[in-house]
Amino acid sequence: MVVVCHRQAHFGQVARSDPNRAVGSMHAHWRTADHRSTKVPTMKVLLIVNPSASSVTARTRIVIQKALSADHRLEVSATTRRGHATRLAQSAANDGIDVVVVLGGDGTLNEAANGLVGTDTALAALPGGSTNVFARTLGLPDDPVEATGALLDAIDVASIRRVGLGSVNDRHFLFHAGVGFDAAVVEQVERRGGLLKRFAGHPLYIAATIDTWVRHYDHRRPAFRVTFPESDHDGPDAGPSAASVFAAFLNTDPYTYLGTRGLSLAPAATLDGPLSVATFANLSVATLVTTMAAAMGLQSAIRSRSGTSGGLQVRDDVNLAEIVATRPVPWQVDGDHAGDADRLVVRHHPKAMDLVVPLASPAFT
Numbered sequence: 001m002v003v004v005c006h007r008q009a010h011f012g013q014v015a016r017s018d019p020n021r022a023v024g025s026m027h028a029h030w031r032t033a034d035h036r037s038t039k040v041p042t043m044k045v046l047l048i049v050n051p052s053a054s055s056v057t058a059r060t061r062i063v064i065q066k067a068l069s070a071d072h073r074l075e076v077s078a079t080t081r082r083g084h085a086t087r088l089a090q091s092a093a094n095d096g097i098d099v100v101v102v103l104g105g106d107g108t109l110n111e112a113a114n115g116l117v118g119t120d121t122a123l124a125a126l127p128g129g130s131t132n133v134f135a136r137t138l139g140l141p142d143d144p145v146e147a148t149g150a151l152l153d154a155i156d157v158a159s160i161r162r163v164g165l166g167s168v169n170d171r172h173f174l175f176h177a178g179v180g181f182d183a184a185v186v187e188q189v190e191r192r193g194g195l196l197k198r199f200a201g202h203p204l205y206i207a208a209t210i211d212t213w214v215r216h217y218d219h220r221r222p223a224f225r226v227t228f229p230e231s232d233h234d235g236p237d238a239g240p241s242a243a244s245v246f247a248a249f250l251n252t253d254p255y256t257y258l259g260t261r262g263l264s265l266a267p268a269a270t271l272d273g274p275l276s277v278a279t280f281a282n283l284s285v286a287t288l289v290t291t292m293a294a295a296m297g298l299q300s301a302i303r304s305r306s307g308t309s310g311g312l313q314v315r316d317d318v319n320l321a322e323i324v325a326t327r328p329v330p331w332q333v334d335g336d337h338a339g340d341a342d343r344l345v346v347r348h349h350p351k352a353m354d355l356v357v358p359l360a361s362p363a364f365t
Contacts, residue, residue: 040158043098045072048088048112050079050104053128055144064103064126064148072155079108089115089123097121099155099356103144105129106175110334113165113353114172122160122354124151131205133335134175136262137252139361150358159359163271165352166251168344172352173333176255179224179323179344181246181283183330184217185209186337219245219283224325224342226279228318242279242313249321249346250276252363255295256335263295268316271355271363274348275318280311287311321346 045068049061068074075097077088085102089112092100101124102112109125116123126144127135140147154160165172168179178186188208213219222243248255250269253276254262266276280287291312328340357364 040156043072043155044096045074045099045101046088046092046097047074047076047101047103048079048085048108049076050085050102050108050128053104053108054130055132056103056128060144061103063145067145067148067152068101071152079104079111083111085109085111086115088112089121092116093119093121099124101126101151101356103128106131106133106334107336109134110172110174110336113174116354117165117172117349117352120354122356124155124356126151131257131335133254133256134252136257137175137254138363139358151356154356154358157359159357160354161271161357161364162351163353163355164251164273164348164350166249166275167347167349168249168331168333168338169341171333171338172349173249173251175250175252175334177249177331177333177346179226179247179249179331180244180329181212181217181219181280182248183332183337185212186332186335187330188212188216190337213283217245221245222281223327223329224323226277227322227324228277228315228320229322230318230320243281244279245283246280247323248278249318250278251348258296261296263292264297265291265295266314266316273317274350275321275346277315277318277321277346279313279315281313282311284311318346319348 047065047068050056051061065074065076075092079085079088085104085108089100093116099122100112100116102109103126106129108128109123113123125132125135125138125140126147127140127142128144132140132142135147136142140150165174166177167173168177185205185208188211189205192204192208222245224247225241225243226247227241248265250266252271253264253267253269255265255278256263265278269276280291323341323344323346325342328342330340331338331344
């Protein structure tokens, strides 16, 4: 039996008062663990930092760098432009780096993942953005310093799994992709961006959602159709396609977080299996109220597999889907606006990437 010392809470409390003492405290604390504890050999680690992310401060960055470098060979790179994290991750994999740790938001994490697909270099997430959907889905603490302790616990015992990813055309995604309404919301958020996005967080997304629903997107008439070429579903709700104003392709659950509460659209979505797909025929007030109530666990309207509720239809075990639109519609991956298109292909890729998984992660229970 391997006994691992969970040090993140203690480390986070000390780090906020004294970064140097925090790292010493972390390792002293580890050394007092059960004598049967084992550690993997020293690893080569690249820390990719998005200095513009909302939770990234100079002090936090110093503490995390010291912690990661205490037992491992650490390199640090900061992103300077869109897409930079992909190139940094690709270079790391080519150079034989064992783990790429990303301190940033979901968009930076997505870029790094796209650089690591098909390689033997593992991805590790640290929450540095405003929502941090993927890090929270894995069960990491919201505080990036405490999350570093959890990651080091996982690295110590080589808690690394090969996981599946989704893709839209050539862009992979970790937790979800959206076509239509939610991508229009992301586009509005990015237009407002900058300091407002860094400090407003959830209120900005809520305001952008309302504004998009009222003024910037036709939520009444379907703009595209989702087809399932490999569908083997039966029954009245299956059908070969779905006319939609919004479709979400989910590789994990929940879809996102509202404050501390996860919004669940497809509980069956996991990193170990094919995608789940939620398609909305409309976004009427009735559909939104019903969906939000179910997503927050207030009722079970959308909890049944391959079921339909009002304007929402949910399918599980999807490996391939195709989108054909009557006009170019926006699309996004992992909360990052990717442009407009009238044709898209969504695929599931099993065992596409190595991922550092926190111990007892709820994503694999």
